[in-house]
Amino acid sequence: xxxxxxxxxxxxxxxxxxxxxxxxxxxxxxxxxxxxxxxxxxxxxxxxxxxxxxxxxxxxxxxxxxxxxxxxxxxxxxxxxxxxxxxxxxxxxxxxxxxxxxxxxxxxxxxxxxxxxxxxxxxxxxxxxxxxxxxxxxxxxxxxxxxxxxxxxxxxxxxxxxxxxxxxxxxxxxxxxxxxxxxxxxxxxxxxxxxxxxxxxxxxxxxxxxxxxxxxxxxxxxxxxxxxxxxxxxxxxxxxxxxxxxxxxxxxxxxxxxxxxxxxxxxxxxxxxxxxxxxxxxxxxxxxxxxxxxxxxxxxxxxxxxxxxxxxxxxxxxxxxxxxxxxxxxxxxxxxxxxxxxxxxxxxxxxxxxxxxxxxxxxxxxxxxxxxxxxxxxxxxxxxxxxxxxxxxxxxxxxxxxxxxxxxxxxxx
Amino acid sequence: xxxxxxxxxxxxxxxxxxxxxxxxxxxxxxxxxxxxxxxxxxxxxxxxxxxxxxxxxxxxxxxxxxxxxxxxxxxxxxxxxxxxxxxxxxxxxxxxxxxxxxxxxxxxxxxxxxxxxxxxxxxxxxxxxxxxxxxxxxxxxxxxxxxxxxxxxxx
Numbered sequence: 001x002x003x004x005x006x007x008x009x010x011x012x013x014x015x016x017x018x019x020x021x022x023x024x025x026x027x028x029x030x031x032x033x034x035x036x037x038x039x040x041x042x043x044x045x046x047x048x049x050x051x052x053x054x055x056x057x058x059x060x061x062x063x064x065x066x067x068x069x070x071x072x073x074x075x076x077x078x079x080x081x082x083x084x085x086x087x088x089x090x091x092x093x094x095x096x097x098x099x100x101x102x103x104x105x106x107x108x109x110x111x112x113x114x115x116x117x118x119x120x121x122x123x124x125x126x127x128x129x130x131x132x133x134x135x136x137x138x139x140x141x142x143x144x145x146x147x148x149x150x151x152x153x154x155x156x157x158x159x160x161x162x163x164x165x166x167x168x169x170x171x172x173x174x175x176x177x178x179x180x181x182x183x184x185x186x187x188x189x190x191x192x193x194x195x196x197x198x199x200x201x202x203x204x205x206x207x208x209x210x211x212x213x214x215x216x217x218x219x220x221x222x223x224x225x226x227x228x229x230x231x232x233x234x235x236x237x238x239x240x241x242x243x244x245x246x247x248x249x250x251x252x253x254x255x256x257x258x259x260x261x262x263x264x265x266x267x268x269x270x271x272x273x274x275x276x277x278x279x280x281x282x283x284x285x286x287x288x289x290x291x292x293x294x295x296x297x298x299x300x301x302x303x304x305x306x307x308x309x310x311x312x313x314x315x316x317x318x319x320x321x322x323x324x325x326x327x328x329x330x331x332x333x334x335x336x337x338x339x340x341x342x343x344x345x346x347x348x349x350x351x352x353x354x355x356x357x358x359x360x361x362x363x364x365x366x367x368x369x370x371x372x373x374x375x376x377x378x379x380x381x382x383x384x385x386x387x388x389x390x391x392x393x394x395x396x397x398x399x400x401x402x403x404x405x406x407x408x409x410x411x412x413x
Numbered sequence: 414x415x416x417x418x419x420x421x422x423x424x425x426x427x428x429x430x431x432x433x434x435x436x437x438x439x440x441x442x443x444x445x446x447x448x449x450x451x452x453x454x455x456x457x458x459x460x461x462x463x464x465x466x467x468x469x470x471x472x473x474x475x476x477x478x479x480x481x482x483x484x485x486x487x488x489x490x491x492x493x494x495x496x497x498x499x500x501x502x503x504x505x506x507x508x509x510x511x512x513x514x515x516x517x518x519x520x521x522x523x524x525x526x527x528x529x530x531x532x533x534x535x536x537x538x539x540x541x542x543x544x545x546x547x548x549x550x551x552x553x554x555x556x557x558x559x560x561x562x563x564x565x566x567x568x
Contacts (some may be wrong), residue, residue: 052502052503052506053502053506053543053544053545053546054544054545054546056506056509056510056544057510057513059513060509060513060521060525063521063525064525064528064529064532065529067525067526067529068529068532068533071529071533072533076563076564077533079563079565080532080533080534080535082559082562082563083532083535083536083537083540083563083565084532084540085559086537086553086556086559087537087540087541087544087545088541088545088553089553092553110559110562111555111558111559111562154564173558173561173562174561183557183558184558184561279555280555280558
């Protein structure tokens with residue numbers, strides 16, 4: 001609480017400074033940003049020879065930023081790419097043109113990458129550290145703390161807050177700011193009293209397929225909503241996770257089911273796509289990503305499907321994606337339940353799980369997609385867990401699902 | 414003068430009127446000049462507008478080196494390139510636009526790579542001063558979040 005308050009105070013002070021120091025060319029913005037830091041001031045020579053570069057032909061800027069993008073693939077070097085996008089509007093647009101989504105390139109670049117689906121053919125490997133004293137969970141990019149060291153890239157942090165009838169886990173981009181009023185707040189996980197049913201909420205509204213496929217033309221209609229959504233963070237239901245009650249109290253792995261309201265089953269059907277937000281839905285200086293516009297293949301079907309097509313088939317593609325545990329096998333020699341985590345999980349725990357899509361025969365999902373582990377989570381040491389995810393889940397959704405496993409569930413074990 | 418010109422030599426005339434006698438093989442490293450020569454729309458003297466003598470001399474130096482050293486070890490050429498592009502801001506900018514306008518691929522590659530290296534590891538503040546001068550400071554949204562995301566000041 002204290003932290004959130006401090007940050008608010010600081011930002012107010014910053015804004016004052018922005019208006020106060022008399023730079024008339026600064027336009028007021030809806031989202032407050034800290035003022036320029038006391039970085040080394042430019043030398044007179046730099047000032048005199050300013051701005052010939054400002055007229056750099058666009059194709060050259062594109063070439064230069066592309067060179068930075070392909071060489072700086074690992075964090076923290078990848079900061080350079082974000083830096084390019086922070087320079088000015090034209091650099092930002094150029095950078096966004098160069099940077100592909102995690103689904104396309106398997107890399108996380110901007111914070112919004114955390115809400116975009118992961119790669120289709122590989123897993124993004126992360127680990128979670130638990131801080132018991134403060135009930136804070138932090139998600140880092142990398143194989144393990146031992147391998148990536150202190151330089152590990154922090155992706156998300158979450159803090160558990162117990163209330164009278166339920167538990168909230170607040171998820172933030174910042175390591176220690178969990179204020180819901182903060183710009184860094186991106187969603188939460190709320191569980192019922194028993195911890196058997198949890199709901200993931202996103203602070204921003206779902207990005208609708210239909211909006212994407214129609215591109216700019218429909219943007220105006222939604223701009224009002226975009227304007228308003230940066231007020232207090234919203235609560236948009238992303239997924240419902242339910243753990244099966246273990247009435248008989250037999251020992252064994254937990255059974256869970258995740259209904260992803262924000263991802264249609266069509267996402268894993270042939271040629272399907274998962275919703276990919278291009279911004280935090282905040283601002284007008286963010287260009288609408290051109291990559292998304294061409295992607296709504298399955299939507300074409302909606303629009304132009306023959307009228308003879310039975311209604312259900314249209315309905316099917318809109319059904320939410322449901323994830324379920326991959327069933328572990330009972331290992332006779334070891335006398336335990338086993339799942340193959342391919343070396344990513346080393347400690348037996350009731351929390352370990354692998355999720356695959358739960359599909360029905362009529363849903364036409366390729367067999368390979370049905371077998372594919374979309375999210376796996378497991379223990380590798382005291383208070384250290386790995387989390388590997390891929391398409392169609394985003395890092396945010398994957399993290400929230402893993403957090404559900406931390407919530408104690410006496411009724412399920 | 415042109416009558417006494419050896420075969421396979423071209424004259425390039427810079428924007429400020431200076432003339433350079435250059436072997437054709439070197440001159441045609443510029444795609445733009447190559448096209449002109451192939452179309453036979455060029456007389457012996459080829460005007461190179463927008464490029465002054467100073468910059469044109471540098472471009473010719475670069476092309477000559479690359480033409481001569483085709484047989485040489487690639488690493489030597491690399492060293493030459495990196496030394497060649499190591500210049501002041503203004504010359505660098507003039508070179509990059511000249512290389513772009515005249516379409517000299519090797520030079521453009523070396524220059525763009527050099528600029529990319531200049532940007533790597535720099536703060537946004539530094540990049541703005543270096544590439545945009547000091548007059549431009551839009552405050553862009555999401556920089557606040559990016560500061561936290563990158564653990565660095567982007568404003």
